[in-house]
Amino acid sequence: MSTQSEADGRLDPSLAALMSERRQLINLAYRLLGSLADAEDVVQETYARWYAMSRQRQEAIDSPGAWLAKVAGRICLDLLRSARARRERYVGEWIPEPLPDRTEWIDERPDGIAFDPADRVTLDESVNMAFLVVLESMTPAERVAFVLHDVFRYSFAEVAEIVGRTPAACRQLASSARRRIRASQAPAAPAAHQAGIVREFKQAWEAKDIDALIGLLDPDATAIADGGGVVSALLRPVEGGEQIARYLVDIAGKAATLTLLERTVNAQPGLVAQQDGVTVAVFAFDVAGDRIKHIWAVRNPEKLRPWTAG
Known part of the structure; x- marks a missing residue:
């Protein structure tokens, strides 16, 4: 797609403004869906709907960015509703797709197509694995209301347009989601402390030191691993x-x-398992105090694209 401005070496300002929303949409969709692949599909579909409109209809929209966010939110809500049924049939536990640090992102997919830098999700506390797993326990409406309002600071009036409920109902949904978060999460340990615990865990695992591992794991710890393709769950x-x-x-x-x-x-500090230089698993941890409470091992090859060179 090109414009006269592009032919002159300049990007059409309106197009530039529209495409500048891509990063925000990717960030929003990933937090709502827990899957980068699904987030990419949502953003692609959102832009497809924009360009399917006539120029007259596009120009009648006061805020294209707000329109894009509304459409992406509604697509995500529909996907979350259908995903509940799909994930009930998923072999093993469904774990959100893990993301590497920006400096560690593999820039090429196994199919040889380069990742767009705009697809790289901004990493903060709202993408740590424990947080995403709690989001998975919410109803689709709770998750959308909470993420849009508490994470992305949309007003409840804006959330209501996406969820299809009243602002008051969306306020209740976000409040219910907030209670789930508070009930499930202990205060986070400092990153340096978490990194130290994960490093000790790695060393104990490599040494096959059962006693050291037991000392690092909470007595009531839980480990969950997924699978996919030829990888058993x-x-x-x-x-x-x-x-x-x-x-x-x-x-x-x-x-x-x-x-x-x-x-x-x-x-957050984690581990990557490789065989012959190929990433076969990514481990995320939930550390409370000096003990590991949860381990999530992602082994589904479809979820390891950003970690795996072609």
């Missing part, structure tokens, strides 16, 4: 620090060529 969570430690040591004994790397996962 862990059909149910492993519960209990000792059980998780023994499970990890068993994995280490069977995968002698596995290499563990310390990496940032969704803005």
Whole structure:
């Protein structure tokens, strides 16, 4: 798509303003869906709907950015409603798609297509894995109302237009979601402290030191792993620090060529497992105090695109 301004070496100002919304839309859709692939599809569909309109209809819209956000929010809401049924049929636990630090992003997909820099999600506390997992427990309307209002600061009047409910109802939805967040999350440990715990965990796992692993895991810790394609899923969570430690040591004994790397996962310290230089799993952690409470192991190849070179 080109304009006369582009032919003269200048980007049409109206087009530039429209495309500048892409990063915001990607950030919004990822937090709503927990999937970068789905977020990309939502943004593509949003822009397709914009360009399907006549120029007259486009020019009648006072704020194209607000229109794009409204449409993207509605598409996400529809996807969340259908996703509940899809994820109930998902083999094993469904885990949100993990994201690397911006400096560690693989710039090429396995199919040879380069990632657009605008597709890189801004990483903050609203994308850490524990937060996204709590969002997964919400109803679609709760999740949309909460993310739009509490994370992206949309007014409840704007949220109401997207969700299709009254502003008062959207306020209640966000309040209910807020209670879920407070009930499920302990105060976050400083990043440096978390990194130290994850590093000790890595060293204990590499050494197959069961006692050290047990000491780093909360007695009531939970480990969840997904799968996909040729990768089999862990059909149910492993519960209990000792059980998780023994499970990890068993994995280490069977995968002698596995290499563990310390990496940032969704803005928090995590680990990446590689075999022959290929990323096969990404681990995210929930650290409370000096113990690990939750481990999420993402092994579905479709969710590892930003981590895997072609």
